[in-house]
Amino acid sequence: MSAEETSGVRPLVRNDLQAMDGYHSPQIDVAVRLNTNESPVAPPQEFRDAVAEAVRDVDWNRYPDRGAKTLRSKLAARYGLEPSQVFAANGSNEIIQSVLLAYGGPGRSVAVFEPTYAMHSQIARSTSTEVVTGERNHDFSLDMDEVRRVVTTHEPAVVFLCSPNNPTGIVDPAESVSEVLTMVESYGGLLFVDEAYGQFSAVSATSLLGENRSLVVSRTFSKTWSMAAARLGYLLGPSWLMESLELVVLPYHLDAVTQIAGTVALDFADAMDARVAMLVEERGRLVEAMADLPVEIWPSGANFVLFRPTGADGEAVWQQLVDSSVLVRNCATWDRLDGCLRVTVGTRDEGDRFLEALKSTLT
Numbered sequence: 001m002s003a004e005e006t007s008g009v010r011p012l013v014r015n016d017l018q019a020m021d022g023y024h025s026p027q028i029d030v031a032v033r034l035n036t037n038e039s040p041v042a043p044p045q046e047f048r049d050a051v052a053e054a055v056r057d058v059d060w061n062r063y064p065d066r067g068a069k070t071l072r073s074k075l076a077a078r079y080g081l082e083p084s085q086v087f088a089a090n091g092s093n094e095i096i097q098s099v100l101l102a103y104g105g106p107g108r109s110v111a112v113f114e115p116t117y118a119m120h121s122q123i124a125r126s127t128s129t130e131v132v133t134g135e136r137n138h139d140f141s142l143d144m145d146e147v148r149r150v151v152t153t154h155e156p157a158v159v160f161l162c163s164p165n166n167p168t169g170i171v172d173p174a175e176s177v178s179e180v181l182t183m184v185e186s187y188g189g190l191l192f193v194d195e196a197y198g199q200f201s202a203v204s205a206t207s208l209l210g211e212n213r214s215l216v217v218s219r220t221f222s223k224t225w226s227m228a229a230a231r232l233g234y235l236l237g238p239s240w241l242m243e244s245l246e247l248v249v250l251p252y253h254l255d256a257v258t259q260i261a262g263t264v265a266l267d268f269a270d271a272m273d274a275r276v277a278m279l280v281e282e283r284g285r286l287v288e289a290m291a292d293l294p295v296e297i298w299p300s301g302a303n304f305v306l307f308r309p310t311g312a313d314g315e316a317v318w319q320q321l322v323d324s325s326v327l328v329r330n331c332a333t334w335d336r337l338d339g340c341l342r343v344t345v346g347t348r349d350e351g352d353r354f355l356e357a358l359k360s361t362l363t
């Protein structure tokens with residue numbers, strides 16, 4: 001029988017998945033890639049060498065440490081927590097999925113406040129969790145009345161906040177996060193704060209963490225740690241919640257090499273802090289330069305800036321930037337983001353190329 005022939009009926013994916021789109025950013029070959037919020041610079045050579053050396057000694061015939069003890073202890077020390085209050089997984093997306101497998105699922109719901117990170121609702125759907133949606137204010141700040149309305153009406157099992165928010169860059173004030181936590185705790189829900197960009201901002205929900213709080217905060221090695229290639233994220237929160245995630249993760253889900261990469265990276269925290277400081281400064285420079293152009297800009301606490309060309313079609317501007325070999329994220333057709341584009345903060349050189357291309361497109 002040739003590969004072309006078939007007998008019978010093809011299996012269908014689950015009914016509730018059929019209407020879903022995958023989440024992808026187009027990977028176009030350009031000189032300046034500012035579309036996925038990666039770090040523009042690699043971690044130090046000493047990091048690479050230390051990882052390579054540690055990988056040489058891996059017991060390849062043995063399963064990795066199931067509890068990722070070394071990595072979790074080092075992460076815990078960084079935040080003044082116990083190792084039992086830390087969970088690590090293959091990117092913060094696996095963290096989100098694990099939390100929703102354990103606390104979402106059929107008959108339960110999650111709340112998101114749009115516009116926000118699309119993966120929160122995408123993973124909710126793939127775990128058969130209902131998504132209830134609230135809207136942010138016109139300036140994309142949290143609308144506390146709307147949050148109260150959504151939360152008290154639906155009592156979602158998990159409420160997602162994302163701060164700094166992707167794709168807007170907006171930081172939720174600590175008082176708002178605290179207020180949402182109180183609402184969520186009143187009926188036994190869980191507050192999940194996604195801080196993938198936490199180090200780029202001075203505000204963090206980690207100060208609200210505690211054994212008796214129904215709060216978890218996720219962070220990732222993908223952005224500030226310059227390690228998107230590794231797929232490593234972590235969650236901070238009460239130990240009883242971390243323990244419950246063991247019910248849903250696959251055995252030995254975090255491989256030995258990833259554990260090593262994360263453990264070694266923590267020895268280079270100063271280099272990470274220096275990269276973050278460099279990017280925060282460059283973000284300020286970009287925003288200042290863009291203020292002279294016909295664009296609307298939102299204040300960002302992250303390593304990207306959301307902007308909307310005011311005299312030109314966002315989609316057309318995106319294409320013209322691509323034609324100049326500069327790739328930014330095209331959000332022009334996203335709900336609430338009509339005509340918006342999102343540019344990742346890169347090196348100064350990349351910033352100059354972006355500004356030059358944007359300027360010649362708009363003026």
Ligand SMILES: *Cc1c(COP(=O)(O)O)cnc(C)c1O
Pocket residue numbers: 037090091092093094117162166194196219220221222223231232233
């Ligand atoms: C990039 C990003 C992540 C990172 O996901 P990883 O799986 O850790 O790479 C998580 N949350 C938000 C809001 C992001 O923008």
